[in-house]
Amino acid sequence: MTTARIDRLTTSGTFSLDGGTWDVDNNVWIVGDDHEAVVIDAAHDADAIAAAVGGRRLLAIVSTHAHNDHVDAAPALADATGAPILLHPDDLPLWRQTHPDRAPDGELADGQVITVAGVELTVLHTPGHAPGAVCLHAPALDTVFTGDTLFAGGPGATGRSFSDFPTIIDSLRDRLLTLPAHTVVRTGHGDSTTIGDEAPHLAEWIARGH
Template sequence: MVRSPATRTGTLRLHSHWLFDEIQLRQMLIAGFPAGAFQTNCYVVAPAAGAECVIVDPGQDAAAGVDELLREHRLKPVAVLLTHGHLDHVWSVAPVCGARGIPAWIHPEDRHLLSDPAKGWSDTSAEIFGGITLSEPDDVEELSDGAVLSLAGLELVVDHTPGHTRGSVSFRLPGDEIMFSGDLLFAGSIGRTDLPGGDYPTILRSLADKCLSLPDATVVLPGHGPKTTIGHERLANPYLRDIAPPAGPTRGI
């Protein structure tokens, strides 16, 4: 269901095996862990323990960690949300969705990567990952810029943020206080743009339009590494300064 956002008040508790400290925001539960060899952050998001939830970016070998968080917090998943189609973010999406009969949401520009992940990597990487067979979940829904997803008692705003891939998106929770940035923005860096579908000027536009327009207090939960804030990155991240470096990163994820 897609509808307009509503206001919610209370205390947000961020739970995790290691990623988060507790901070005071709105009432909901967010738990996460780094999955697989790529250490891709997988999150579950719910209004509270014992409620419905959404799962964000179940990467390599993420199914067991997701199951553990669902049991620990007594959560019932209703959807998987994907920030983009790279293998390290979608590796476990079909089994996670299939085991629970829930849909996966992805931007149409990256949908082809669900069944052909090698297309998201360089020629050399494609040879390495070419033997991996993935498939679409039975139910795939497509994301669009500006949509508001009403799922599990939450409202998440979808921002199309191309540059790392053509179909990259980020998700914002009410009041712009939490942003799931995927591989758009990291603590101290940004997503690489030298893989198929990547483009450095495009990711800079996404950062300017979708990140720098947010309040400094916005907590950024990225696809890799620790959480940060928009304010901290505005001051310390070299790719968010007024004069950006002439080229994007070519190492990392």
């Protein structure tokens, strides 16, 4: 029986890409127990995230992708906690747009396992919304953290630089919709959903994208 839990913190800021800027609310996910934790997507407010982590040892700051609204607070949180920032290397061009003078501390790779509080988070490389986008599957918690790859209602946006619609559909079909139907999808923005609720709509998404 795991003692690990999932906490959600919502932070607010802006997303900027291709010359536009939008106000956004981001989900910051904290997975751990009373002693240690992992942060998924350090968005906007390093102080608020550090406060939510509390006195626990922060093992890693995992970035599902490098759009600025998901990584803007990562260096400050790393500096405050000593935790390494992990990012898939395919997203380094996006990362450098936000943090040209600070590289991530480590790489994420498909199939990599991050263990926190006795729970394994398996990295799934799911490009499309961004080249280095990843999801984190935690079977013991019946959860997948999808960043901006899958939302309640469909795939993440692919209309901007570094994104590609056919690629995200491949990622959804091959990597996410194959997970157990009861798996809770914890997203980068907005409400959670389940694989079972989203899987039947794959054909609609494909038709909509063409």
